[in-house]
Amino acid sequence: MIEKDMLRFCTVGSVDDGKSTLIGRLLYDTNSLCDDQVEMLQKVSKKRGQDFIDFSLLTDGLKAEREQGITIDVAYRYFSTEKRKFIIADCPGHVQYTRNMITGSSSSQLVLLLVDARKGVLEQTRRHLFLSSLLGIKHLVICINKMDMVNYDERVFHNAINEVKQFLVRMDIHDVHFIPLSALKGENIVKKSENFSWYEGPTLLYLLENIHVMADGNFIDGRFPVQMVIRPMREEFHDFRGLAGRVESGVFRPGDEVMVLPLGLETKVKSITTMDGEQTEAFYPQSVCLTLDDEYDVSRGDMVVKKNNRPEVSQDLDVMLCFMGNQELDTKKRYLVKQTTREVKAYIREVIYKIDINTLRKVNEGALRIVANDIARVKMRLSAPLFFDDFKKNRNTGVVILMDEVSNETIATGIIDHRELSS
Amino acid sequence: MSQYQLNHLKQLEAEAIYIIREALSLFERPVLLFSGGKDSITLFHLLKKSYYPQKIGIPLLHVDTGHNFQETISFRDTFVQKEGVKLMVASVEESIDKGDVVEEKGVGASRNFLQSATLMKSIEENQFDCLFGGARRDEEKARAKERFFSHRNEFGEWDPKNQRPELFGLQNGHLRRGEHFRVFPLSNWTELDVWQYILEEKIDLPSLYFAHERRVFERQKTIYAYENYVQLSPEEEITIKNIRFRTIGDVTCTGAVESTADSVEKVIEEIKMAKVTERGTRMDDQRSETAMEDRKKQGYF
The missing domain is CATH 2.40.30.10 (Translation factors)
Structure with a gap:
């Protein structure tokens, strides 16, 4: 059995704050890039006369994006360490930033927000903080990037923290982390850098690997929206009528007293059936098939909820x-x-x-x-x-x-x- | 709290089943694009789980270039018989014979690029409104922009700059007559995830994925299988090597890697160490920097 969990996060920032470089760095320093990708990066960067590797070439997937040097749509990136698999939704900061950030963060557990150390907290930063709070993001990692351009000045870092904190007082996010780093030089991303002698916190990768997200789910309010009805019409499942769907919250067990909405019919969970066998419980985000004690006419769009806990x-x-x-x-x-x-x-x-x-x-x-x-x-x-x-x-x-x-x-x-x- | 925890494979599986069930509910005539490759076989396994204990209620569609590996075709035929599902074949050769498409000639010729036209014809004839595909976002940079539900207009075209936003996993499957969706439940899986899942779930694969001896030739640093319809240039010569395939497509565009990995466990170890991307051996992707994007816009998988 492979015991590795998963973290979905999105990266947001303003124009030219080094977001692509940061993602490229994360992939590069965790050995997630292959030789042909690195070769392609070097080749294209050289062709364009750039003397550093342009990591944005990795994330800009469409022809129009590479031609214009901008990112149009949310792109997804993957990397993995021994501990976790990571899904990055890279949200462009140029056009339609609100739409893109909402799309990217709606499937994320954590928002990674970039701030340019030279510019500090901008209007755009505040918008991103506001949207993170609105969209129910519980974990925020704020990277103060380009610290190498401000001589690794501790005061710059603390000023940025204070500005963000002042703003966050009005928001509903409680798990907030700050990391000073340089994406271009790869400092404090995977490896700590001596240039930050005053910083005692973790590197970005350490934080991403260890941040506790499993408790974020709602395991209290039992909600099971019916996706489709399963009627096998086979000899061994003669009277089987199952409700296929995903547990959206709470935990369901056989014997639980439930109610089916909208009709308000009361019954009990008879079984939780999957191809891997009958289950003793099901919770978010498991996709299962429930059967009920009573043969009600239930269809897609109906919802099975706990009898004593209704939406x-x-x-x-x-x-x-x-x-x-x-x-x-x-x-x-x-x-x-x-x-x-x-x-x-x-x-x-x-x-x-x-x-x-x-x-x-x-x-x-x-x-x-x-x-x-x-x-x-x-x-x-x-x-x-x-x-x-x-x-x-x-x-x-x-x-x-x-x-x-x-x-x-x-x-x-x-x-x-x-x-x-x-x- | 940690009791309600799923490992990454179980999370990916749950997400894929959710997507599959949404598509099965929202569309009237879904079909599974089945190449006999590991991704489509994995997707089939997930479809089985989505329906269980009901039998799979949709057909499989194979776009056949006529230049397949013999192993793929015999695996495919045994597979459909064992699983008791309906297989439909859309033949590129037929499209060539009818003059719908024109075949490339000479060294490096491939029918890969002709598949889109044959596929579109089959979609029109059968009025499919949903095509399940095993494509993954980690495969290729244009695919990194794909949605789970990817809209195609009545010409089968993909408009990557104007895609529907996917918000909180709520899928919008509304379409006009003649349009269809490509649905990619494995979007968030990587090559390694698929192999680890194959190991966990004990999924059978064609023998091509495991190390074996084969007659091959080298072209632009890539090893290709030799079959009698492949045209060689004078400096190219046939040798015998111990190889396996990381992706399986048409013989003419699928490169092999030298390997001794003859089991799923060994393949997983090999992928962890791999220095070249999975599609790095695909000639169809190497034709230009935007080869995949260009094909996808025109209706490719």
Whole structure:
């Protein structure tokens, strides 16, 4: 048995803060690159007349990106040590940064934020901190990069820490780490550097390998959205009727008293069936097949929950909407909303306020047009109830996406928040 | 708290099954692209787990260039019979005979590039709206940008600059008539993950993946298998070497590596030490810096 766990993180930063270099360094210094990749890097860098290895060539996968020297879309990178497998979602800082950061961090457990030591905390840094908090990120690693350009000055590092901390007071992230480093020189990434005699903390890799993330899951509120119904119609499984799906939170065991929504039918879990045999328990993020004591007519979009711990059930939804559509949000239009495995129609009843992403202040006067990269608090009315929890409590059942019925595009994500956010 | 912990393979497996079940629920006519390679065999295994205890309810589609390794074809035929699934074959040779595509000639000629047209034709004829593929993001830089659910327009084209965002794992499978999705449940797996999973799950593979003696020739520092339809240049000569394949495609574009790894365990050790990427021996990727991106835009896997 291979006992290695996994960490998903995303990297964000501003323009030219050395993010690609940092990722390249991590891959290079953990021996995750092969000779042909290194050769390609050296060859192309030389051809362009650059006297250092341009690690961004590794992450910029599309022709247009390499031609323009910018990153267009989130790219995924992988590396692995004896302890952990890492999935990096590399979010570009140039265009559509809000959309990209939301996409990348929505599947991440940790955000790695880069700050250029020469520039300190920028407006963009604050936006990234705000978005990390909004998107329920529990672990933040802030790398103060390019320390070699400021003579490894301890004060620069501490100033940056103070600035970030002041801002974080208003945010909801509690596990925050700061590391001074130089990505270009490979200092404090995998190996410690003598240039940082004043720094006693871990290297970046040590932190990524050891940060404790398993306890982040919700193992309390039992939520099992039905993905598909399994009917084998085979002799040995004659009356088998299974509910296939992923446990989104909580733990299910055979014998548990459960309720099936929306009908509110009460029954018990009979078995947890998988191809590897019957299981004694199932928890997030396991994909299993449940059978119930009673033969109810259950279908995709229904949800099995614990009898004594139910989600909210409502046709009205208050969300923080992160909008990314090409056309502006239309309050007269019907949209499709998907949450867990359930899809309903919806319209926007009211835009309560918009957040000015530069000042992070609420804007609630005048016509509130919502366009790409806007974040707004809205009230939605749904064609049928959803079964959900507050996002702060449950990152899997507390979130929706909005789709355009005509273009079929995914135009927004909505973070369910039935309490007022502090601003 | 640590009792509710899964190792990386179990997490990847759970994610893949989730993606597969979403696709099976959202699309009407899914099909599994099956090459007889390790990734598509692994994907088949995950499909079985997604359906269990129901039988796999979708067909397999093999895009056959006619230049396959004999081992792949016999493995494929035994496999479908044993698993009791339906196999469909889209033949590139047929497309050539009908004049739908024109075959390359000379040294380095390959039918690999013709596969997209044959595939598109099969998609249209069978009205497939979802094609499961075993592609992984770690294979190639253009693939690093892929989504789990990758939208294709009615021409089968991929528009990498305008992809739908995938948010919190919530998949949007809405499409117009004639469009389809490529679904890649192994997106987050690496070559090593796949092999470790094959070991854990005791998955059978074609013998080509393990070290064996073969008639080969060398071209641009890569070892290729010799078959009688391969045209050699005068300086190229046939030798016998102990080799294995890291990827299996068409004979004409799949390079081999010299190896003594004759078991899954030994292959895993070899990959851990490997100094060349998995697709570093694929001639189809080496034609230009953007070879994969260009093919993908036109409907390649």
